[in-house]
Amino acid sequence: MICDNLGVAENGHLTFAGRDTVELARKYGTPLYLMDEEKIREKCRIYLTAMKESFGENALPLYASKAASFKQVYRIAKEENIGIDVVSAGEICTAVAAGFPMDRAYFHGNNKTDADIEYAIKNDVGCFVADNLEEIDAVDRISAELGTCSKILIRITPGIDPHTYDEVATGKVDSKFGSAIETGAAEEITKYALSKKNIDLYGFHCHVGSQVFDSDVYFKTSDVMLKFIAKMEKEEGFKTRELNLGGGYGVRYVESDPIIDIAENIALVGKILKEKCDELGIEVPAIRMEPGRSIVADAGLTLYTVGSVKQIPEYRNYVSIDGGMTDNPRFALYKSDYTVLLANKINAESDFKCSVVGRCCECGDIIQENVKLPSSVKRGDIIAVLTTGAYNYSMASNYNRVPRPPIVMLAKEREYIAVRRESLEDIILNDL
Ligand SMILES: *Cc1c(COP(=O)(O)O)cnc(C)c1O
DSSP states (O other): OSTTEEEEEETSOOOEEEEEHHHHHHHHHHSSSEEEHHHHHHHHHHHHHHHHHHHHHTTTEEEGEEEEEEEEHHHHHTTTOOOEEEEEEEHHHHHHHOOOOGEEEEOOOSSHHHHHHHHEEEEEEEEEEEOOOOHHHHHHHHHHHHHEEEEEEEEEEEEOOOOOOGGOOSSSSOOOOEEETTTTHHHHHHHHHHTTEEEEEEEEEOOOOOSOTTHHHHHHEEEEHHHHHHHHHHHHHOOOEEOOOOBBBBOOSSSSSSOHHHHHHHHHHHHHHHOOOOOTTOOEEEEEESSSHHHHHHGGGEEEEEEEEOTTTTTTTEEEESTTTTTTOHHHHHHHHOEEEEEEEEOOOOEEEEEEESSSSSOOOOOEEEEEEEETTTTOOOOEEEOSSSSGGGOOOOGOOOOOOOOEEOOOOOOEEEOOOOOOOHHTTTTO
């Protein structure tokens, strides 16, 4: 199995976090998001421990909460003593409602509105990751109006192609995010921020992309960023206090994805970083990383009920389930890989090739193509899609007025509903 929280019970049912998934489907109904609380905590601890060991006591992992944003996940992040990154007033509001210490929150995004900025300052968000000149102006102006000085990092594009798929390759020069070193924009925005009275520039941020399996990307990024930092220190007398390396260690969606030892990788990055700082004669800044999917992805699993099996001779077979792109749009968006299993017949031979499709009125509503399921698959069977903890619930929609599934958390001693199932009343709540 692709993660150690999966197993097979004696009755041939898939288990997740030590529970029979078929029983959970019966108890809570489908579609159903399950989350393994211990796995989330384990990942938080791996990052926190490894980062402090490798970068020093002032290092801090920030959970990139766009991967999965709901109150309980922020409570867990708080209890595990890590920080968060947020990208909207909605995520800030959720974290505040969960009682998260907002001084450990970093506010991202390439187009923060004045209202967003004011909301963030009033809610004591610790740091703005400023994307552009207009934002620097706005943060400075609004901070002055509110009688405060805001901590910021500047988002830089180091110009590195992370060799992942284009949609998440955000560190290249051609990007809607940040300012490129290569074009001189990074230097310009740094000087600009330093000239502002109500802005306290702490340092820099970069994020080269997601689903990164190789620390090479971080070596290259550190190299480019530290050279820039050294240049700013020499030419502008600006001493960088914080460097944020972004997110992105990969997770295993399918068996062919590599296994990655996060702690080992961070140790390597730490070693390279120290060497480069020595070489350049600068102090090692406080390091931040922003893992999103690698904190929550394999802590999640989605269960569905099969509704129909359609065989089209010489073309393909379709297995329709009671969810789809409304709860997991990632195949529709960028053909993401997922492992799909028949949860109630794990031991049966899987030789029936099919597309597992959702129930939206949309041909592209596909969860996965070329899936192998047992040929006995039929209405009422339970389908499990693995590794859905990241970018599933957070990307869910009400397209076709489909209510969103609930999130049931599986902890060591208890299981509980963290997000309740949307009802039809919820669907019409805002209709006047
Ligand atoms: C999305 C994002 C992350 C997290 O990426 P993952 O692949 O989920 O780890 C981190 N930082 C920034 C700026 C992001 O946009």
